Amino acid sequence: VGAFTLVVHGGAGDHRPETLAAREAALTRALDRGWAILAAGGTALDACQEAIVELEDEPVFDAGLGAHLNRDGRVELDAILMDGATLAAGAVGAVERIRNPILLARRILADGRHILIAGAGAELFAIEHGMSLCNPGELITDSERARWRESKAQASHGTVGAVACDATGSIAAGTSTGGTFLKHPGRIGDSPLVGCGCYADNLSAAVSCTGHGESIMKVVMAKAAADLVATGHMPQAAADRALQVMTDRTGRNGGLILVDRTGAAGAAFSTAKMPWGIRNSAGLTQIQP
């Protein structure tokens, strides 16, 4: 049995002091939930999925319940899961009636025919695969409704993500988000795009990104970070370097978490904060809320 590791994040940005305790508790729950899977010999893919469900369900993050509202006052969610063992991935963009979009991403991955399905077509896929739809209003919290009514342009960085290495040395990654505050309806950000907001390949690394989505897309940041690991960079150096390239080329900020097949991890961010946490089989547990 090899070393195993789980890393989670709650989005690069300028997080409010008043939500510090909620962030810390949610990161702890997400690590616990994913860790239970890894410790029982489960897969990195399952660990990422379950950690992300926990973070989607926490209103303080911009994913699932409590996501930012778009320009028209609606929640539209993006999510992806990717399996480094097979390069299989499943992703959804701009879904409105899915309580846990990471679970729909998993169904698309398991189905195997497509990787990314958006909007009403993704909700149709959910119905056809036995998932129930929620009322779009169920995803909207009072505080997000109030923020939308004020409509002050604010940085929006509460994307969540997870990367894991399991005891067999296989890796996986996932990312889930409500996207930018006041985004245009139908906008899909970097999060659900293979290579941009997420990437996992057992030959390189598993990566989950957060930050200014369009800038992350321009440099294809997750794949760039994984490629740095493939060419010999240690995970922390790869995370630092990929982020530096993004900020150099675009002038915008973000962050990422990364793990390789040995269980070695890296985390980097250029924003004021990026809540994140790590647990590994060497006994390390660290939470930076």
Add this chain to the structure above:
Amino acid sequence: VGAFTLVVHGGAGDHRPETLAAREAALTRALDRGWAILAAGGTALDACQEAIVELEDEPVFDAGLGAHLNRDGRVELDAILMDGATLAAGAVGAVERIRNPILLARRILADGRHILIAGAGAELFAIEHGMSLCNPGELITDSERARWRESKAQASHGTVGAVACDATGSIAAGTSTGGTFLKHPGRIGDSPLVGCGCYADNLSAAVSCTGHGESIMKVVMAKAAADLVATGHMPQAAADRALQVMTDRTGRNGGLILVDRTGAAGAAFSTAKMPWGIRNSAGLTQIQP
């Protein structure tokens, strides 16, 4: 004034002998239309856009008019344009009422707030930016309707694309497609995804891909090809190598065209055919329909 080059493709696949003349004529028209812009000192971005409009309007290709129908008998189109000078990009996914999706991609690029907008939200963006919507039925040809009625699973590879280097040494790329025959509603393939079906960066190369979309996504093929140019490969070697990695990792086929800032180009495909053509300021015109 530096060397300038335009390369176009009509999709990697097993194209029918009976459409050979139509493919050749359309590739010629696309080269003519884009070339008129480059020869007048216009930008690589405009040249790609106009070449792709010509290919979208040709029913023989799987883009714009004459695109493959999805599972439910509807046309859903994906397209992207990317400017290597700025890394700016615009893209649409799963739009049903846009006659030339590459023109909507251009509006999204020009707007600059987002990169990818999907489905009904993208059509809303079009209306808000003064574009008229078409009737979805206008995009459906008799032959595609007949193919759908028979519903025989067939390889579907008529994606179109263009890459260009203009006289200032700036490069751009674009890709447009109707996606796979009988795809699930809402499915977005590699084509409109930055780094997968398209990439352009003046520091590396401009690339447009075609083939099995989900496999291209898994290896982020356009960005991989551009990275090979950045690390010293000649364009043809980069195209060959990126395609080899895709087929090695996924067992699926595809193709790509590529140009760098010097106007040097490459084209590669592992399918039976990939209609493509090139024209450059050294006097070369070559069409392989």
